[in-house]
Amino acid sequence: MGEGSTTILSLVLNASMEYLSSETSTPSQIGDRSTSDVVVRIRTEDGRDDRLYCHSQILMEKSKYFADRLSENWPTCQILDSRNCVDVYCQESEFDHHVSVLRLFYIIVDGLFDDLWHGVKNAIGILQVAVKLGCPQIITACVNYLEAVPWEESEEEEILKIIPRLGSQVEPILARLLPVNHSSIMAIFLSTIRFATSSPLPIMNDLKSSAQEQLEYMLTEDDDAPLLTADDEIKSEVKECVKRLYGRFKNLLEALLSEVELSSDGGKMQSFQSFLSDLSWACQILTKLEIMRELVCNWMDASDKIVKVVKQARPTTELIETKLRVVEVAAKILEAIGYGTVILPTAKRLHMVKVWLPFVRVAKPLIDSATTTGDDAPTLKMDSELWQSLESTFVSIILALPSVEQAEILTEWLENEHIQYPDLTEAFEVWCYRSKVSKRRLSFISVNHDKIDAH
Secondary structure: OOOOHHHHHHHHHHOOEEEEEEOOOOOOHHHHHHHHOOOEEEOOOOOOOOEEEEOOOHHHHHOOOHHHOOOOOOOOOEEEOOOEEEEEEEEEHHHHHHOOOOOOOOOOHHHHHOOOOOOHHHHHHHHHHHHHHHHHHHHHHHHHHHHHHOOOOHHHHHHHHHHHHHHHHHHHOOOHHHHOOHHHHHHHHHHHHHHHHHOOOOOHHHHHHHHHHHHHHHHHHOOOOOOOOHHHHHHHHHHHHHHHHHHHHHHEEEHHOOOOOOEOHHHHHHHHHHHHHHHHHHEEEEEEEOOOOOHHHHHHHHHHHHHHHHHHOOOOOOHHHHHHHHHHHHHHHHHHHOOOOOOHHHHHHHHHHHHHEEEEEEEHHHHHHHHOOOOOOOOOOOOHHHHHEEEEEHHHHOOOOHHHHHHHHHHHHHOOOOOOOOOOOOHHHHHHHHHHHHHHOOOOHHHHHHHHHHH
């Protein structure tokens, strides 16, 4: 027998396994040959054959299967040791659970059942046998136990595989796994987005991060569809929450700009960094919901101020991490612009390049060279694809500008000491090609103009 089942059997044997017969008022106990009138043979395909001496009154009361087999309606019944004999066939893996069920018949107090399962796996095995043999009392006790206790992931998978096959009587076990209605999903989503975009005390940052992760998971389409569809109500609430988040960020930005040197109040810079992390996460959500425009425009309007705050801050190890957080948000904003998610006029796109291209080319070597020099130094977690993605975004934005503006940017790039990043070679090659063939490619325009003027 398995270790878990052996434990169950020993506990059952040690418990009060006496059944008081209403007719004879004498105690009955499983295995008591002096009072037994039925032999139950548990048999497997592998040839295992164990006999348990039982009592017909108990078997018939506890199990529909035995009630049928021992009734007068059953055509034949084997005789063994001058007793009725009932065969029960099972797989080897089910053997211990069949023995456990028979022994559980002999427990008087229902409450004892709560202490006898010793694990989800054993309870599932006993439940399957109880359903097979038609044992309502044990089925109820198993269901109550499994419905109440925690499950490990492997146990949950087994429950999903087995329980649905056992009928409606065990359905309460699946209650925690059933799909949730739309109104419940909406309620928890709205509560979570409000908390995730709030600015709680630092001690609650882990809780906020967890909320942000779950929101992103709710909206992600992976092997399963997103948990909810992004309708107008969801989009409106998310936009409002991010708007309030950005409003607090902007207020802090203005407060930092008013300080001559950002070294006296480290708390403000920590808050600034926290806001940047939240805005970086917000970009992920807004992108999924296709509502990035407002944040892009707000960030664009504040870009000069953000760069100024970082530049006037006293150089510290923490400042390097702040620069990284700024780059992370800027990269997402620029990506929305560069790939047409948010459409902006030429002047604003040009302004974004002129603000963030110099900032990024100076920030990258500082961030790349940053190392942890002590317990107090932050551990920078950089996305390995961040710089490559940002470089591609700059190329995309530059190539969408008028050729004259492209030439200005490329000239500055070729003369800059930080020419290696971002590498604008691709933009330079495209500009050269376009410039060389432009007269030939656009010659039809002047021809058409001449024809129009002639008329």
